[in-house]
Amino acid sequence: MTAIQTTETLERSARRPDLLSAEIEGKTFSGRDRAQHVLDRIAFTVAAGAFVSIVGPSGCGKTTLLRCVAGLDTDYRGSIRINGRPIHGPGLDRGVVFQEPRLFPWMMVEENVAFACEGRADQTRVRELLALVSLEKARRRWPKQLSGGMSQRVALARALVNLPELLLLDEPFGALDNFTRARMQAELYRIVQQKGVTALLVTHDIDEALILSDQILVMEANPGRIARIVPVDLARPRNRNDTGFITLRGEIEAVLSTC
Amino acid sequence: MTDVIAVETSVINDDGPHAAFGSRRSGEGRQRLRLLSYLVVPVGLLVVWDLSVRYDVVPSTLIAAPLDVAERLVQLLASGRLEHQVVVSLARLAQGFLYGSILGVAVGTAVGASPLASRLIEPTLLTMLPIPAVAWVPLLIVLFGIGETSKVLLIALGSFCTLFLHTAHGIRNADRKLVEVAYVLGKSRALLIRRVLLPAALPEIFAASRIAMALSWALLIVAEVIASSSGLGWFIWDARNFNRPADMIVGMIAIGVLGKLSDALLGQVANFATRWRDTYGG
Secondary structure: OHHHHHHHHHHHHOOOOEEEEEEEEEEEEEOOOOEEEEEEEEEEEEEOOOEEEEEOOOOOOHHHHHHHHHOOOOOOEEEEEEOOEEOOOOOOOEEEEOOOOOOOOOOOHHHHHHHHHOOOOOOHHHHHHHHHOOOHHHOOOOHHHOOHHHHHHHHHHHHHOOOOOEEEEEOOOOOOOHHHHHHHHHHHHHHHHHHOOEEEEEOOOHHHHHHHOOEEEEEEOOOEEEEEEEEOOOOOOOOOOOHHHHHHHHHHHHHHHHO | OHHHHHHHHHHHOOOOHHHHHOOOOOHHHHHHHHHHHHHHHHHHHHHHHHHHHHOOOOOOOOOOOHHHHHHHHHHHHHHOHHHHHHHHHHHHHHHHHHHHHHHHHHHHHHHHHOHHHHHHHHHHHHHHOOOOHHHHHHHHHHHHOOOHHHHHHHHHHHHHHHHHHHHHHHHHOOOHHHHHHHHHOOOOHHHHHHHHHHHHHHHHHHHHHHHHHHHHHHHHHHHHHHOOOOOHHHHHHHHHHOOOHHHHHHHHHHHHHHHHHHHHHHHHHHHHHOOOOOOOOO
């Protein structure tokens, strides 16, 4: 069943060229007495320009999967390709936003973004990116003077300043309140569209995935597998109360409840 | 009765974050009490000192009374003799502290950031560290004589050990998540050290530099007492040898005041350099 679903979706997205293609046969964390199977036979592709989310229960390996794509974890069997070239570590073709903002506390907002592209890009791009995340006025502030939402916007600007092809987001809004989160989701989508960047988002929030994505990878745990790939063909901007939205949410919840 | 209690709480409650928990008093009254709280201990000590010399609790031929000391201080300052000793001592202190600290931060960074450097240097250094700097004096004198070199080296040694230990620790203590960000951004090892690891270690480096400064003063005086014919350490020892009790205390006061000033200066530099920190502050 799963296999059929996967091929179907692959055919569907084959119209656009694939930016990312991942085929991970397996990944194990070796503990002291027993090895733990974290990822098992993961195969998916992300078309250029698409917004894809990964949802799943905690411990299903979704963050691990994202870290593999980021190049932070290279200890797995299989291959991950970007534009057909296998990756062996981090690269500037990928920008990463972590769960925590991870700003350098000793650099001002502007310096944090500039550090990312130091010696590589024109520094006027720093200003442009800060404008894009509406933080021009905060550019001379220290990270300690920022709210959670502002910090995560700086992190987003930093991830985008090298003009990556693929933006990787690991539950970036998990620590924000509902109101800020909704605003950040809208802003993220606007920015991703404006920059024409492909996005891969890890989240535990089904609604967040449904609001943002063209496609959702639903993962199951023990071992971490892709249970289903759900295409989201809803008109934008999306509304949580639309029938289509509710139907898809029910479908994903059903998949998750059987894992 | 209630009055006494009110006065006590106000003296304890200085300004700062604790003020909010204190009782409210009129601004002027509070100000006066604040001033008083600063003066109680030093004035009390002066009175005890004066009385014990005046009534021969301690022999007045060996210990000078406060007023004699004050008179001597003015004389020595006017003649420029005290200033001369101060300049000589400060030059030794500054050289030793700076050489030792800079080398300590450099080696500490290497050891903290590179496993190879750590394997090469750390076991040896950690074995030598428990030897108190003072225990190096005989060897330093044998090697470098009793000139300026051995004094500066002794102070440098103390500063080096302090800063080496704390810099290495500070670097290793850097947040792994921030190091990961630098890795994702494809930063070179040199940039990682300069822009991430060293700034992360900076608060600890500054805290250590204040300890090193205090140690430097101690080692300076030891070096000058043992083998010197100039400087504040020599000055107080000479005053004892030739029975000039007032001079001895003047020298001690000079050391105390300068020590306090050097620490305050370092504290200010540290506060500015680490103003990005999000701390309670006290």
